[in-house]
Amino acid sequence: MSNKANKTTDKLVALYEDNKADLFENSSDFINQERKIAIDYFKKTGIPTTKNESYKYTDLEPVFANGYTKFFERQKFNVELNKAFQCQVPNLDTYTVLFSNGWFYEKNSEYNSLPKGVILQSFQKASKEHPELVEKYYSKIAKPNDDSIVSLNTALSQDGFFLYVPKNTIIDKPIQVINLLRSEKDLMVTQRNLVVLDENSSAKLIICDHALSICRFLTNTVTEVNVGENAIFDYYNLQKQHNLTTQLSSVFIRQKKNSNVLTNTLSLHGKLIRNNVSILLDDEGCESNVFGLFLADKDQHIDNYTFIDHAKPNCHSNELYKGILDDEATGGFNGKIIVRQDAQKTEALQSNKNILLTDNAEMNTKPQLEIYADDVKCSHGATIGQIDEDALFYLRSRGINEKEARMMLMYAFAHEILKKIRVDSLDVQLIDLVESRLRGEFSKCDFCNYNVKAANCPK
Amino acid sequence: MLSIKNLHASIDGKKILNGINLEVKPGEVHAIMGPNGSGKSTLASVLAGREIFNVTEGEILFHGKSIFDLNPEERAKEGLFLSFQYPIEIPGVSMVNFMRTAVNEHRKYQNLKPLSAQDFLKLMRDKKKLVDIDSRLTNRSVNEGFSGGEKKKNEIFQMAMLEPKLSILDETDSGLDIDALRVVANGVNKLKTKDNSTIVITHYQRLLDYIVPDVVHILYNGKIVKTGGKDLALVLEDKGYDWIKNGNY
Ligand SMILES: Nc1ncnc2c1ncn2[C@@H]1O[C@H](COP(=O)(O)OP(=O)(O)OP(=O)(O)O)[C@@H](O)[C@H]1O
Ligand SMILES: [Mg+2]
Numbered sequence: 187m188s189n190k191a192n193k194t195t196d197k198l199v200a201l202y203e204d205n206k207a208d209l210f211e212n213s214s215d216f217i218n219q220e221r222k223i224a225i226d227y228f229k230k231t232g233i234p235t236t237k238n239e240s241y242k243y244t245d246l247e248p249v250f251a252n253g254y255t256k257f258f259e260r261q262k263f264n265v266e267l268n269k270a271f272q273c274q275v276p277n278l279d280t281y282t283v284l285f286s287n288g289w290f291y292e293k294n295s296e297y298n299s300l301p302k303g304v305i306l307q308s309f310q311k312a313s314k315e316h317p318e319l320v321e322k323y324y325s326k327i328a329k330p331n332d333d334s335i336v337s338l339n340t341a342l343s344q345d346g347f348f349l350y351v352p353k354n355t356i357i358d359k360p361i362q363v364i365n366l367l368r369s370e371k372d373l374m375v376t377q378r379n380l381v382v383l384d385e386n387s388s389a390k391l392i393i394c395d396h397a398l399s400i401c402r403f404l405t406n407t408v409t410e411v412n413v414g415e416n417a418i419f420d421y422y423n424l425q426k427q428h429n430l431t432t433q434l435s436s437v438f439i440r441q442k443k444n445s446n447v448l449t450n451t452l453s454l455h456g457k458l459i460r461n462n463v464s465i466l467l468d469d470e471g472c473e474s475n476v477f478g479l480f481l482a483d484k485d486q487h488i489d490n491y492t493f494i495d496h497a498k499p500n501c502h503s504n505e506l507y508k509g510i511l512d513d514e515a516t517g518g519f520n521g522k523i524i525v526r527q528d529a530q531k532t533e534a535l536q537s538n539k540n541i542l543l544t545d546n547a548e549m550n551t552k553p554q555l556e557i558y559a560d561d562v563k564c565s566h567g568a569t570i571g572q573i574d575e576d577a578l579f580y581l582r583s584r585g586i587n588e589k590e591a592r593m594m595l596m597y598a599f600a601h602e603i604l605k606k607i608r609v610d611s612l613d614v615q616l617i618d619l620v621e622s623r624l625r626g627e628f629s630k631c632d633f634c635n636y637n638v639k640a641a642n643c644p645k
Numbered sequence: 646m647l648s649i650k651n652l653h654a655s656i657d658g659k660k661i662l663n664g665i666n667l668e669v670k671p672g673e674v675h676a677i678m679g680p681n682g683s684g685k686s687t688l689a690s691v692l693a694g695r696e697i698f699n700v701t702e703g704e705i706l707f708h709g710k711s712i713f714d715l716n717p718e719e720r721a722k723e724g725l726f727l728s729f730q731y732p733i734e735i736p737g738v739s740m741v742n743f744m745r746t747a748v749n750e751h752r753k754y755q756n757l758k759p760l761s762a763q764d765f766l767k768l769m770r771d772k773k774k775l776v777d778i779d780s781r782l783t784n785r786s787v788n789e790g791f792s793g794g795e796k797k798k799n800e801i802f803q804m805a806m807l808e809p810k811l812s813i814l815d816e817t818d819s820g821l822d823i824d825a826l827r828v829v830a831n832g833v834n835k836l837k838t839k840d841n842s843t844i845v846i847t848h849y850q851r852l853l854d855y856i857v858p859d860v861v862h863i864l865y866n867g868k869i870v871k872t873g874g875k876d877l878a879l880v881l882e883d884k885g886y887d888w889i890k891n892g893n894y
Pocket of ligand 2: 685730815
């Protein structure tokens, strides 16, 4: 570790030590045990620097070095979030769960209409009310001593959501988790989610990340998902914050026999975004679809790291990430795929395509394939290019002005990812949203309607 | 309509057009023929405003105005249309969206209101009939996965949608089967009025049996080396280009 990284790490460890009493008080022994393992590991390894192979495109030290407030207890707000906040996606009928600064909003409406046996509640509450479930799955695939960002999350996290879908249960509507950040000081938020789908069940999660106040926010979120036999799980993450936010999101998914998973990470706005998507194909016949779209401009930075672990035979993974970088924006894609010796008849496809709109934008892309089985079909490819000039001329030659023609081509490029969305109405809305983002009309047309006055952070 | 005077153009320092002169009057059909690589498509691209070519000398007047002040989209809206020799595939841009945008940009230029969804679809239907193009194609992305012939049909479909004053058809006949050739040629003829003009670039007399030219030019080494009536195409069909290449014209 460098000196600077050391110092920042020490500060974070001190934060843990100083607030240990609060952290431990509201969690079970089991969870606190994991905290200890996690903080020990974090102490040892520290904030990942660019020397760390899987973080080589993103320097996290400066981000953590900025001082943040962190709340170790649920804050009270004098606004009714349910009323103040409305998602404006028309015709998108969901079970909505609001979060405020990483805490499950206590006034979330009761989910009476959820199918019988489904649990959807605050993680903190779940760890007390359903310890057997939580302890069976918590911290198992997001290990406390593997990636130090996950360790930090394990050490500091207190709340998040817990979703349990029992056997043979299909949740009729998507569950939409809306994460709102509101503060008057720079704020660090650590959220921890756990999802368990028993066999033959199905659930779709839509996570929307927004920042309402003009403060520096750092969110470090870890989500563990266990997908049972024959279960179907969709995960959409719409990341739309602002130019002062850092978002670290790590999703771990373990798939059981014949399960089907789709993840789609849509990074539309944020100063620094780092996504880790880690998928373990832990039994035969699984299908994984791992998609992502990222749009960055100004000095934004977006880094996607994916790890697909083909541990068992006859599984199919299909990965596609696309990015458009404008101005001085930078991006990274690191796609690791391991096909274990046992994993015969694996089919693993990976592709990363990027468009740079300026000479100053920069993209780093690295596929990383390790194949130990012999009967497999794997392919990977990466492209970094500009807008196709032939296509541009073709459109213009029909009377379409250059700006519009560029828009159409960028939109077409992005559309390949958007059309993979398996939730009605969401695709249509996101298409509009991406289009307005590409047109640079982002601030004018907002996805969500907040009646909460945005606060400015005093410096 | 169109007046080209002493046009020189190059790409990457390589001279391709070497002093072209051409006058096209309203209502006329001109054919341009010439061996591979002689500069036919380059001329078409320069007319349409492709910026990769450098015009080093000469002028092009379209309706009496220099075309060099206009970018490709403005030329299109002034009524110039190029049917590409190699139409571009654009995955993710639907034909419908493409054409709606193009038609409405033309209308805006003419101070007309955008077409309603209904009127637009009706226009699409009518023009599809004209070139006998399948809805299966127009419901897809622009040219994506179209066969060679289907792409050419699609060019003429777009021409029908935009109703240009001057159409340049760059080897629209190549890749078309005999029936499709007849349909496409009939389409072009139906779009013909006494005011609009057509430049047909082709290697074969076959097309000129359907679209009968008033004037035939032979382009060679970036220059028009011979101009004649429609019989000139027959001579070429008969004798090939050797006599041109040997300078016996
Ligand atoms: N983008 C380009 N870069 C470099 N050279 C080019 C380019 N486009 C055309 N040329 C060259 O210019 C010359 C004329 O090409 P052009 O396509 O205009 O010929 P053409 O008459 O249309 O031929 P064909 O009958 O084969 O279609 C050729 O030598 C060609 O290689
Ligand atoms: Mg040509």
